[in-house]
Amino acid sequence: MAKLNLSKGKLITLGVLVLLVFFLLWAVQDWHQLWTISSAPDNIPIVAMLFLVPIFTWMGIRQSRANDRLIAQLETDPALAKTHHRKAEPWRPGWAREIHVWPYLVRIEFLVTVIVTVILFVWSILLNAPLEEPANPNLTMNPSKAPWYFLGLQEMLVYFDPWIAGVVMPSVIMIGLMVFPYVDSNPLGNGYYTLKQRRFAVGMFAWGFLMWILLIVIGTFIRGPGWIWFWPGQTWDHNAVVFDKNVDLHDWIATSAIGKTLHLGFLSTNPYKFIFGLLVVSGFYVLGALFFHWLMTVDFKKVSLRPFRWFPKDAFEQKLLARTSVLQYATFQFFAVSVLLAMPVKLILRLALTIKYVWVTPWFNI
């Protein structure tokens, strides 16, 4: 019998996976409901994404690791760096450095189009595009869901007013994506996979990308009739009623035990509630910016609780920060706090603490 050679890390991963499977078997009460959702033809792409995103992430990380090892090696040996090849998969003597597009690239392109066409044909033969009853303005679909790639926006409607979720957030995300290359002042990692040289930039994008996918997954698998939260495997109850006891932050504080003892009842009246909300939002921006600044510059390896050391600086990240202009820095902070942080914070406030608005004004509520 072959001896199993498992490292500690792999054993733990395996253990977690087994536990997860058991948890799922225990937690899922209604497999049929889960199957109905996952097998809906329009949901197949998001199910596919659940596999595709990890596969391609793994493919990227694997190449990043190979490059990072090479970089670490060359960084410690300047003499070697002068002569050594600079690619994880090196050029070898006897190989042409350049190849003809015809046929070496064109044949790959042709092959890919054939494969994609075959996939499309098989997919189209096996699964029919959905077609519901004719449009009827008098009969509301429940749940009435947008196509899956917009479910992130629709899910955001739970946490923000429509003007933020439907108009401001999408615009800010779009502009934020466009300015991304202009605020990334790091000259390294141009044209090759690396994580160590670009941990913050890649981390920020991955944060946004995964958050977007997470919102879509919530919208697809969790939201049922009446946009009520049903855990995966829970039966969709069309008569379910949820008593929303959402309160605004100022009321929440004013009516809490602490608020009563401190006589904070005035917070529920204008203009105090306006000033209070303004302070909360400004405070959020300040704290958020500090948080991102910490994330940007901290050396995670040196962080420790005892002795108390939370803010050790990473020398390389400090160097990058020195290259960043004030405008670049401020622009990044604005988009990071307004989207990357505001979204999960409002999600937690709303889902865990049932808080509706943090800033109530006569014109708009946030």
Add this chain to the structure above:
Amino acid sequence: MDENPDKKETKQLTGDEKSSASLLEKVKEGTTALKTRAIEEAKGYKDVQETQLWKSIFRVSHDRSDPRNRSLAVLSNVFLHLHPAKVNRDAVRYQYTWGMGGITFYLFIVLTFTGVLLMFYYHPTKVDAFRDILYLEHDVPFGKLLRNMHRWAAHLMVITTWLHMFRVVLTGSYKRPREFNWGVGVVLLVLTLLLSFTGYLLPDDQLGFWAVTVGTNMARATPMFGSEGPFGIQLGMTQYNDVRFGLLGGSIVDSNALLRSYIWHCIGIPLVASIFMAVHFWRIRKDGGISGPAPVMLESEMKAVKKK
């Protein structure tokens, strides 16, 4: 051939027997000569690439014994000239690019093709739209397959666009000098989503109707330009003149909305997207081809920031 057999035939009626016999000989001779000549010429057509027709279409005749002339195959072809003649040998490795940008473009072509075919069977009117889909699914040969392919290619295109973007971030390909092209790419991503969304209403079924209702209701809340958005009322916005009214061509999702989304879907957005695609591809070449795989750069080699 300078002799015309037909003319000889008419002359033969008026001439004597001798001359007619010699004429017959001449005709036979001429025919044989014509035949041999045709056979000789046909041998020349065996090599298709040497024909006038071929040369007129492909412009350059290649010396196939010389591999350098493979460059001409790319350079002299309108469809392939997007490519350089040669690329870095690592650049064709699938692991680096994942091929997602190319697949996205191919899906756009598939969607245009299937979309044009679908347009033959579809009327963007409240009376016909839903019936046309039923007709397409049950009566048109391969109609169901056509519609399915259009739908799934659209969904796949959204996925491949995202993965393409993800790869560009992981390889830092948006960095100098490709910052602008990344912005063009973001616009293309938004256009892809809008194309998908405008197509959603076209079957005129419950799914599309309510998805578009939910989607355009958000437009009501646009700050300043929406009747229910912040400062909307103060600026005189009602549900009959705000941005949602402009999108739908009315205050409810009805026949005008159907026509508008049809035109945006089939003409407006594809046109705009094509222009942006042209810029996107052109800029890839102008910015020096695909970004890598490039040799790694070291921290110790970072140059100081240029002071203006």
